[in-house]
Amino acid sequence: MTSLRATIEADFLKAYRASEKQTVEVLRLLKAVLLNAEIEKRAKTGEREVSLTDEEAMAVVKRQVKGLEESLELYRQGKRDDLVSQTEGEVVIMKRYLPEELSEEAVRAAVRSAVDALGTPGPQDFGKVMGEAMKALKGKASGDVVSKVVKEFLHKE
Numbered sequence: 001m002t003s004l005r006a007t008i009e010a011d012f013l014k015a016y017r018a019s020e021k022q023t024v025e026v027l028r029l030l031k032a033v034l035l036n037a038e039i040e041k042r043a044k045t046g047e048r049e050v051s052l053t054d055e056e057a058m059a060v061v062k063r064q065v066k067g068l069e070e071s072l073e074l075y076r077q078g079k080r081d082d083l084v085s086q087t088e089g090e091v092v093i094m095k096r097y098l099p100e101e102l103s104e105e106a107v108r109a110a111v112r113s114a115v116d117a118l119g120t121p122g123p124q125d126f127g128k129v130m131g132e133a134m135k136a137l138k139g140k141a142s143g144d145v146v147s148k149v150v151k152e153f154l155h156k157e
Contacts, residue, residue, distance in 0.1 A: 004057040004097060005034055011096075022086075026093040034060055058098060065094045102141045104149065110136045111149045123154045 008030055015023035034052060037060045042050045052060070068091050075083040102110075114132035115121060121129050129150050137146060 004054045
């Protein structure tokens with residue numbers, strides 16, 4: 001199984017050869033961000049030969065996607081249609097490297113098991129339930145969706 005970085009590198013070369021300008025730009029940015037994250041990790045550990053795990057690389061890509069999605073909202077509010085379409089394309093390209101997110105129903109099931117594990121939590125236990133649910137759903141669902149479902153569960157009971 002190839003690493004996420006190797007996949008991005010291979011896709012970058014393929015897009016470069018095919019003259020896919022936007023894909024090349026997005027993947028070049030991703031490569032730079034991943035390299036910076038690797039340098040940061042080296043600085044923290046003090047070792048010379050440290051590379052990112054696929055989970056760490058995926059977290060970096062997720063942060064990039066989240067930032068782009070936040071920018072997208074601002075562009076929509078500012079009625080910058082040119083930037084909206086460009087940014088949407090960038091998000092689509094980056095999301096290729098993330099696992100498919102779970103449906104809201106799957107998130108509900110995980111939150112239900114987190115609620116069951118904690119007994120009968122109330123609204124004041126939001127943080128505990130959220131922590132338990134995010135541990136179970138690590139990387140498979142966005143925090144916004146999990147938060148929404150946890151709030152629904154805690155306010156029903």
